[in-house]
Amino acid sequence: MNTLLVSTIFFFLTGFYYSLPFILTLIGLVFLFVVVLLSVLLVSYFKELMSNDHRPPVVGSTLTMLIHFNHLFDFMALTAKKHHTFRFITPTHSEVYIANPVNVEHILKSNFQNYTKGDFHKLIMRDLFGNGIFAADGDIWRHQRKLASFEFSTKVLRDFSTAVFRSNTAKLVKKVSELAVNKQIISLQDLLMKSTLDSIFKVGFGFDLDTLSGSDEVSIQFMTAFDDSNCIIFWRYVDLLWRVKRYFNIGSEATLKKNIRVIDNFVYELIERKREQMKNAKDDRDKEDILSRFLIESEKNPANLTDQYLRDISLSFIIAGKDTSANTLTWFFYMLCKHTLIQEKLALEVKEATGAEDRYSINEFSLKLTEAALDKMHYLHAALTETLRLYPAVPLDGKHSEKDDILPDGFKIKKGDGISYMAYPMGRMTYIWGEDAEEFRPERWLHDGVFQPESPFKFTAFQGGPRICLGKEFAYRQMKIMAAFLVFFFKFQLVDESKEATYRTMFTLHMDKGLHLYAFPRPKV
Numbered sequence: 188m189n190t191l192l193v194s195t196i197f198f199f200l201t202g203f204y205y206s207l208p209f210i211l212t213l214i215g216l217v218f219l220f221v222v223v224l225l226s227v228l229l230v231s232y233f234k235e236l237m238s239n240d241h242r243p244p245v246v247g248s249t250l251t252m253l254i255h256f257n258h259l260f261d262f263m264a265l266t267a268k269k270h271h272t273f274r275f276i277t278p279t280h281s282e283v284y285i286a287n288p289v290n291v292e293h294i295l296k297s298n299f300q301n302y303t304k305g306d307f308h309k310l311i312m313r314d315l316f317g318n319g320i321f322a323a324d325g326d327i328w329r330h331q332r333k334l335a336s337f338e339f340s341t342k343v344l345r346d347f348s349t350a351v352f353r354s355n356t357a358k359l360v361k362k363v364s365e366l367a368v369n370k371q372i373i374s375l376q377d378l379l380m381k382s383t384l385d386s387i388f389k390v391g392f393g394f395d396l397d398t399l400s401g402s403d404e405v406s407i408q409f410m411t412a413f414d415d416s417n418c419i420i421f422w423r424y425v426d427l428l429w430r431v432k433r434y435f436n437i438g439s440e441a442t443l444k445k446n447i448r449v450i451d452n453f454v455y456e457l458i459e460r461k462r463e464q465m466k467n468a469k470d471d472r473d474k475e476d477i478l479s480r481f482l483i484e485s486e487k488n489p490a491n492l493t494d495q496y497l498r499d500i501s502l503s504f505i506i507a508g509k510d511t512s513a514n515t516l517t518w519f520f521y522m523l524c525k526h527t528l529i530q531e532k533l534a535l536e537v538k539e540a541t542g543a544e545d546r547y548s549i550n551e552f553s554l555k556l557t558e559a560a561l562d563k564m565h566y567l568h569a570a571l572t573e574t575l576r577l578y579p580a581v582p583l584d585g586k587h588s589e590k591d592d593i594l595p596d597g598f599k600i601k602k603g604d605g606i607s608y609m610a611y612p613m614g615r616m617t618y619i620w621g622e623d624a625e626e627f628r629p630e631r632w633l634h635d636g637v638f639q640p641e642s643p644f645k646f647t648a649f650q651g652g653p654r655i656c657l658g659k660e661f662a663y664r665q666m667k668i669m670a671a672f673l674v675f676f677f678k679f680q681l682v683d684e685s686k687e688a689t690y691r692t693m694f695t696l697h698m699d700k701g702l703h704l705y706a707f708p709r710p711k712v
């Protein structure tokens with residue numbers, strides 16, 4: 188395609204093939220095409236703008252989102268304080284945003300069948316996610332949901348993943364310890380991302396990646412390509428020209444294509460390696476990792492579980508398991524540095540629940556961090572949940588309306604509208620959480636010291652209804668193990684206490700430029 192473009196420009200510039208009248212006619216035709224296209228878009232824009240018969244108020248267009256892109260979730264929060272339901276107009280349809288829990292329950296549960304991922308989201312996500320569960324509807328979604336639900340409910344996976352979390356967190360503690368002893372700055376988000384990637388690889392695919400040690404160049408390349416793709420794919424929501432750029436393979440789309448090649452090579456090789464490993468160990472087929480189980484399934488049903496489909500499923504697990512938990516823990520430690528009393532309270536709870544003594548080594552502590560001890564840590568559970576209320580790992584979540592509908596608050600939804608519930612803004616609404624909505628206060632989740640869950644349509648970090656997150660329990664277990672280890676061994680302090688952290692706008696709530704801390708080993712007696 189690039190060759191065609193270059194030769195066309197060359198011919199234009201040299202006039203080698205075309206005469207002047209021909210070129211002028213061609214330019215005229217292109218101009219006419221652009222004018223017709225713009226007119227069609229403008230007409231549909233104004234038609235949408237005028238259709239305010241019980242339609243949610245219009246607060247802007249794609250251009251508004253583009254202008255506020257770098258602080259998009261805060262801009263949405265500010266808008267949601269004025270309007271609980273509102274919309275933006277894009278050249279092709281309206282994008283409705285909702286913050287009212289009753290509306291959220293309606294789209295996620297009561298009228299679930301009307302609110303799908305839809306072609307608009309699927310088209311944007313397809314290059315990275317393919318037919319993976321995050322970008323799937325209907326039978327494809329049901330198939331993966333069924334397979335994955337079964338996996339997540341097995342005791343084998345539970346025991347195996349707990350062991351993996353413990354051993355990978357022990358490695359993380361050693362790494363932080365080395366940096367702390369030398370009084371070096373710790374880039375915690377980076378370390379957390381590497382540690383959760385190592386864990387999801389072991390649990391998902393049965394391989395040791397060890398990105399934490401930084402020795403595996405290929406996996407670091409994969410991780411970078413993956414993070415950048417996540418950003419570029421999200422950028423497509425405000426980039427009206429992404430399809431043109433993709434067609435001509437230029438700009439961000441050319442970068443995305445390169446990144447996806449890196450990702451694909453990595454994942455296909457992984458599938459191949461796993462197949463080889465399983466062939467060589469025919470008698471040992473009772474594997475704990477998720478990919479082995481999907482591969483066994485694919486042998487029974489090769490037409491349905493192709494390599495491409497296995498790639499899509501595998502990638503969905505990586506994105507689900509890596510970014511969400513690591514990002515949440517990053518904001519959690521940021522909050523602990525801002526609220527040192529809470530940090531101390533947590534360290535005390537971990538000590539009491541495990542019965543561990545200050546002088547314990549990493550291995551001794553690990554043995555004490557049993558399931559029963561984790562279950563006793565209500566304050567830790569509340570602090571992680573409070574982090575997710577204010578900094579949900581998935582800050583906005585988009586659906587598509589299949590038919591005309593009316594929301595419980597009376598606003599009309601048209602067939603083809605996009606509709607997103609806003610987890611990040613919702614955490615900041617006084618009409619949902621009370622006057623102290625913007626304060627970090629784990630106590631709001633406790634009654635007599637016992638954690639009290641909230642409705643998933645009010646606390647939307649894990650979504651709700653039939654598509655509620657499948658990894659919720661898995662994620663809490665991992666985050667509790669990692670947090671308990673780290674607060675038991677270290678006290679954390681921000682390198683620059685005057686700076687307010689912010690996010691990089693993408694699918695997951697990634698802290699912009701990372702989290703830089705000092706860690707001080709807790710005194711050993």
Ligand code: HEM
Binds near residue numbers: 649653
């Ligand atoms: C703090 C951690 C996590 C948060 C906040 C979180 C949040 C979410 C959210 C908001 C969704 C809905 C996404 C959508 O449909 O657009 C989701 C779906 C999902 N999550 Fe999680 N997640 C977390 C961790 C995990 C982990 C560790 C796993 C698995 C290893 C996981 C597996 C899944 C799967 C498979 C779905 C798709 C469910 C479906 O569409 O039926 N999640 N998660």
